[in-house]
Amino acid sequence: MTGEITRRELESQPERWAALLQRLRAGALTLPVRPADFDEVLLLGSGTSYYLALALADWMRRRGIAARAVPSCEILLDPFETRDHDASRLAIGLSRSGRSSELILAEARLRDAGFTTLGVSCSQGSDILVRSQHALLIEEGHEDGLVMLRSFTSMLIALQWLTGTDADRAGLERLPDLGRTTLERYAAPLRKLARARDFDRFVFLGSGPDHGLACEGALKIQEMAIATSEAYHSLDYRHGPKACADANTAVVLFALHDRDHGLSLARDIKDLGAALLVVGGDAAAYRDVADLAIEGDPALDAGAAAALTMLPVQAFAYETAIRRDRNPDAPANLSKVVVF
Amino acid sequence: MTGEITRRELESQPERWAALLQRLRAGALTLPVRPADFDEVLLLGSGTSYYLALALADWMRRRGIAARAVPSCEILLDPFETRDHDASRLAIGLSRSGRSSELILAEARLRDAGFTTLGVSCSQGSDILVRSQHALLIEEGHEDGLVMLRSFTSMLIALQWLTGTDADRAGLERLPDLGRTTLERYAAPLRKLARARDFDRFVFLGSGPDHGLACEGALKIQEMAIATSEAYHSLDYRHGPKACADANTAVVLFALHDRDHGLSLARDIKDLGAALLVVGGDAAAYRDVADLAIEGDPALDAGAAAALTMLPVQAFAYETAIRRDRNPDAPANLSKVVVF
Numbered sequence: 032m033t034g035e036i037t038r039r040e041l042e043s044q045p046e047r048w049a050a051l052l053q054r055l056r057a058g059a060l061t062l063p064v065r066p067a068d069f070d071e072v073l074l075l076g077s078g079t080s081y082y083l084a085l086a087l088a089d090w091m092r093r094r095g096i097a098a099r100a101v102p103s104c105e106i107l108l109d110p111f112e113t114r115d116h117d118a119s120r121l122a123i124g125l126s127r128s129g130r131s132s133e134l135i136l137a138e139a140r141l142r143d144a145g146f147t148t149l150g151v152s153c154s155q156g157s158d159i160l161v162r163s164q165h166a167l168l169i170e171e172g173h174e175d176g177l178v179m180l181r182s183f184t185s186m187l188i189a190l191q192w193l194t195g196t197d198a199d200r201a202g203l204e205r206l207p208d209l210g211r212t213t214l215e216r217y218a219a220p221l222r223k224l225a226r227a228r229d230f231d232r233f234v235f236l237g238s239g240p241d242h243g244l245a246c247e248g249a250l251k252i253q254e255m256a257i258a259t260s261e262a263y264h265s266l267d268y269r270h271g272p273k274a275c276a277d278a279n280t281a282v283v284l285f286a287l288h289d290r291d292h293g294l295s296l297a298r299d300i301k302d303l304g305a306a307l308l309v310v311g312g313d314a315a316a317y318r319d320v321a322d323l324a325i326e327g328d329p330a331l332d333a334g335a336a337a338a339l340t341m342l343p344v345q346a347f348a349y350e351t352a353i354r355r356d357r358n359p360d361a362p363a364n365l366s367k368v369v370v371f
Numbered sequence: 372m373t374g375e376i377t378r379r380e381l382e383s384q385p386e387r388w389a390a391l392l393q394r395l396r397a398g399a400l401t402l403p404v405r406p407a408d409f410d411e412v413l414l415l416g417s418g419t420s421y422y423l424a425l426a427l428a429d430w431m432r433r434r435g436i437a438a439r440a441v442p443s444c445e446i447l448l449d450p451f452e453t454r455d456h457d458a459s460r461l462a463i464g465l466s467r468s469g470r471s472s473e474l475i476l477a478e479a480r481l482r483d484a485g486f487t488t489l490g491v492s493c494s495q496g497s498d499i500l501v502r503s504q505h506a507l508l509i510e511e512g513h514e515d516g517l518v519m520l521r522s523f524t525s526m527l528i529a530l531q532w533l534t535g536t537d538a539d540r541a542g543l544e545r546l547p548d549l550g551r552t553t554l555e556r557y558a559a560p561l562r563k564l565a566r567a568r569d570f571d572r573f574v575f576l577g578s579g580p581d582h583g584l585a586c587e588g589a590l591k592i593q594e595m596a597i598a599t600s601e602a603y604h605s606l607d608y609r610h611g612p613k614a615c616a617d618a619n620t621a622v623v624l625f626a627l628h629d630r631d632h633g634l635s636l637a638r639d640i641k642d643l644g645a646a647l648l649v650v651g652g653d654a655a656a657y658r659d660v661a662d663l664a665i666e667g668d669p670a671l672d673a674g675a676a677a678a679l680t681m682l683p684v685q686a687f688a689y690e691t692a693i694r695r696d697r698n699p700d701a702p703a704n705l706s707k708v709v710v711f
Contacts, residue, residue, distance in 0.1 A: 078610025093451055104606035108629045109579040111433055133606055232599060239449040250611045257615055259572060259599040266444035266473055269709045270418025271590045274597055274702045289448045295711065303704060362614045364643060369609045371635065 034352060037176045037255070037359040041345050044181045045210035048338065051171040051185055052204060055192045062193045063165035064149055066091060070118035072098040073146070075106065076125035077133050077369065079179040079250060080186075083125050085243030087190050090334045093240075094194060100243070106137035113144035122146040123190075127172065127182040128368045129157020138163055151190070153182045177367050178254045178359055180345050183247065184338035191335065202335035209328055209339050217325050217343055224308060224323045225350035230281040233260040233351075234305075235344075236268050236296070240333040241285035241311065244341060248283055251348035255359035258351065265296060276303035281351075283344060284321075286311035288333065297321060310343050312336055374692060377516045377595070377699040381685050384521045385550035388678065391511040391525055392544060395532045402533045403505035404489055406431060410458035412438040413486070415446065416465040417473050417709065419519040419590060420526075423465050425583030427530050430674045433580075434534060440583070446477035453484035462486040463530075467512065467522040468708045469497025478503055491530070493522045517707050518594045518699055520685050523587065524678035531675065542675035549668055549679050557665050557683055564648060564663045565690035570621040573600040573691075574645075575684075576608050576636070580673040581625035581651065584681055588623055591688035595699035598691065605636060616643035621691075623684060624661075626651035628673065637661060650683050652676055 054060045066072045072091060074084035084100035091098035103124070106112050122141040126134045129152030138159060142148050150163030153172035160166035172185030192203050233252045237245030245262040252260035263272055265287055276282075282305045287293030290313060297320040300307050309317040312333060314326040325343045327336045352359045394400045406412045412431060414424035424440035431438035443464070446452050462481040466474045469492030478499060482488050490503030493512035500506035512525030532543050573592045577585030585602040592600035603612055605627055616622075622640045626649055627633030633653070637660040640647050649657040652673060654666040665683045667676045692699045 077607055081604075081607060081610075102604040102607050104604055104632075105578055108605065108627055108632060110628075111579065131610075238445055239451065254611045254614050259601075259615065261599075261601055264421075264442040264444055265448065267417055267421060267442050270421075270471075271594045271705065274594050274704045275599065276704060287448055288450075292444075292448060364614045364616060365611065 034349065034359045037178055037180070037349060040174045040176045041180050041349055042214055044184055044342065045207045045214065047171040047181050047185060048188055048210060049207035051169070051189060052192070052207065055189065060189065062167065064121060064147060066096045066098065066121055066194055069121040069147070070097060071120045072096055073120065073122045074098060074100045074125065075103045075122060075134060075137055077103045077131050079183050079247055080125040080127065082243045082247035082250065083183055083186055085246065086187060086240070086337055089240050089243060090191055091194055093334065094196070096194065103131065103133035103137045106140055107133050113140045116145065120146045121149065123149045123151060124159050124163060125151050125186060126159050127153045127179055129154045129159040130368050130370060132369060132371045134159055135162065151186055153185065176360060177362060177365060178251065184341055188338050199335055202331050205328065205331065206339050210342055213325065213327070213339060213342050214346070218346065220323050221343055221346045222350045224306070225347055226354050227322070228279060228306060230279050230306065230351065231258055232275065232280045233258060234268065234272065234280060234282045235260070235262040236265040236282065237262070237285035238265040238287055240337065241340070244337055244344070245285055247341065248344040248348070251345055252351060254362050254365060255348045255352035255357065256355050257357050257363055258355065266292065268296070269299065273303060276300070276305045278304045280305040281308065282306070283308045283310065283347065285340065286313040286317060290316055293317070294320060308347060311340050374689065374699045377518055377520070377689060380514045380516045381520050381689060382554060384524055384682065385547045385554065387511040387521050387525060388528055388550060389547035391509065391529060392547065395529065400529065402507065404461060404487060406436045406438065406461055406534055409461040409487070410437060411460045412436055413460065413462045414438060414440045414465065415443045415462060415474060415477055417443045417471050419523050419587060420465040420467065422583045422587035422590065423523055423526055425586065426527060426580070426677055429580050429583060430531055431534055433674065434536070436534065443471065443473035443477045446480055447473050453480045456485065460486045461489065463489045463491060464499050464503060465491050465526060466499050467493045467519055469494045469499040470708045470710060472709060472711045474499055475502065491526055493525065516700060517702060517705060518591065524681055528678050539675055542671050545668065545671065546679050550682055553665065553667070553679060553682050554686070558686065560663050561683055561686045562690045564646070565687055566694050567662070568619060568646060570619050570646065570691065571598055572615065572620045573598060574608065574612065574620060574622045575600070575602040576605040576622065577602070577625035578605040578627055580677065581680070584677055584684070585625055587681065588684040588688070591685055592691060594702050594705060595688045595692040595697065596695050597697050597703055598695065606632065608636070609639065613643060616640070616645045618644045620645040621648065622646070623648045623650065623687065625680065626653040626657060630656055633657070634660060648687060651680050
């Protein structure tokens with residue numbers, strides 16, 4: 032059936048997270064190096080893995096680690112990042128397959144430039160795990176589909192756990208249950224929203240810990256539904272991009288930390304004629320404005336809730352693909368791994 | 372005439388740059404604080420001004436200043452950036468009008484949090500200049516049109532000059548002449564390319580110093596031509612977004628520092644059926660692959676050439692607006708200043 036692999040992997044996430052958390056809790060998955068020990072931490076990836084790097088860099092910075100996300104290609108193309116430096120630097124390379132050419136080449140350059148390197152991948156024995164000085168295999172994220180879904184959330188949760196506090200870990204422990212409930216409760220409303228209109232333009236707005244997630248949401252629409260999709264820092268939408276909003280635009284807003292500004296933005300979006308899906312811990316506050324509001328758990332901070340928040344976003348992209356007669360198992364023009 | 376204000380302001384840029392450089396050379400425009408004296412420099416803006424912040428942060432980092440760009444809204448929405456800190460921190464707020472609500476509110480928060488603040492604007496006596504501890508007025512960037520064009524390039528050149536080396540300044544001195552030549556030589560080819568097909572999707576790809584410019588290019592299309600437009604770090608295009616490429620897609624590539632990777636990417640884009648415009652110092656190398664290649668000056672580094680590189684990008688957006696019967700002087704949904 033069209034999109035069957037993708038749908039199964041999407042829905043498998045809460046179970047895989049539970050298995051992953053069990054291994055983490057048992058100490059069967061540990062970080063070979065401590066990011067906090069370095070003056071600077073670069074997180075690298077391409078496409079979805081770059082957006083994962085953005086989300087993780089934000090998470091780490093808020094926990095006192097001097098982390099920064101960089102697309103792998105920038106290391107490869109730009110001698111500036113690999114210039115001589117006195118600081119102790121760690122590069123964490125993220126890749127589902129562990130075979131992305133840009134990351135493999137970037138790892139070598141960074142190692143030559145004196146970085147300690149850690150490869151993170153969902154594929155056993157993959158290049159990035161073998162070549163990097165340190166390796167972290169997250170098998171629960173392995174997937175057969177072309178579009179990265181559970182690899183994104185599994186690598187995210189694993190690295191959040193491994194760099195988080197006890198309180199962070201307690202929050203992450205709740206994700207499998209919350210994820211199951213979210214998928215069950217919102218499958219039908221999401222399908223209905225995705226089919227409500229002939230949406231042909233999608234916009235994802237997120238701030239703070241949600242910005243990387245907004246970028247990843249936009250990419251899911253492009254890959255699965257082969258439709259135009261953009262991501263912005265939330266309020267930046269008013270500074271130009273909203274010029275293009277119309278009745279066939281669907282906006283996905285990650286509920287803002289600041290409720291007043293969030294609701295004001297939500298109302299502006301509705302006034303432009305666009306449909307509005309709000310996701311995140313505070314989404315319930317948007318119920319009267321949004322076409323659909325999918326609340327996670329208000330007690331969970333936005334960073335720890337990231338994997339949970341992505342579930343309805345991924346499901347919305349999937350349902351949009353089906354509505355547009357696209358097959359998310361085999362998107363146009365794409366290959367599973369970008370190798371050159 | 373439709374778009375007349377915008378066209379005039381676009382074409383006025385080389386003359387305004389010349390006037391600006393004369394004032395800079397004469398020492399009539401100086402920085403009231405030295406960014407290099409601070410442990411950390413934040414550059415803030417919204418929309419075009421955020422992309423200006425990205426370009427300037429990249430410029431400053433390469434010149435030893437610990438600079439970082441942040442959208443103004445993130446300061447406003449996220450308590451994390453204004454947390455207590457021991458470091459000496461400078462915030463540079465960028466706004467053509469000097470009245471953008473997000474920036475005004477962000478400046479107050481940052482000042483309260485111990486940042487030294489510097490406001491930069493093209494409007495005399497504007498809020499950001501009055502409220503900030505230090506102010507820099509760049510009158511040459513003032514403009515009547517709705518879309519930011521010469522304000523972007525003027526603020527860019529002024530801050531590049533003021534934080535650059537003597538060699539940087541010698542490069543910047545050449546921009547007015549190069550700008551005049553570029554506008555004259557490429558007006559007709561750009562108009563022809565913009566009308567070559569019924570383009571309805573635009574993609575801007577830039578790496579290193581060009582990434583902020585790519586974002587700004589995408590925004591120009593949205594604002595002027597009311598069309599779908601996205602920006603990515605160059606090679607990230609292969610990691611998903613290219614799924615949507617077709618014959619009605621126009622890709623604008625900022626010529627890469629690494630020619631082999633750039634040409635390979637250019638060929639991939641042409642293989643997808645998209646049209647390709649290449650801009651930047653090394654654009655001539657792409658002449659056989661691209662639909663149009665607009666070379667700046669190969670001797671100028673990408674950072675110093677930024678304002679020059681933007682001219683054909685702005686002109687392409689303008690010509691696309693005219694082709695699509697949009698009026699860039701009065702874009703749908705937009706106001707000149709975002710105030711709430």
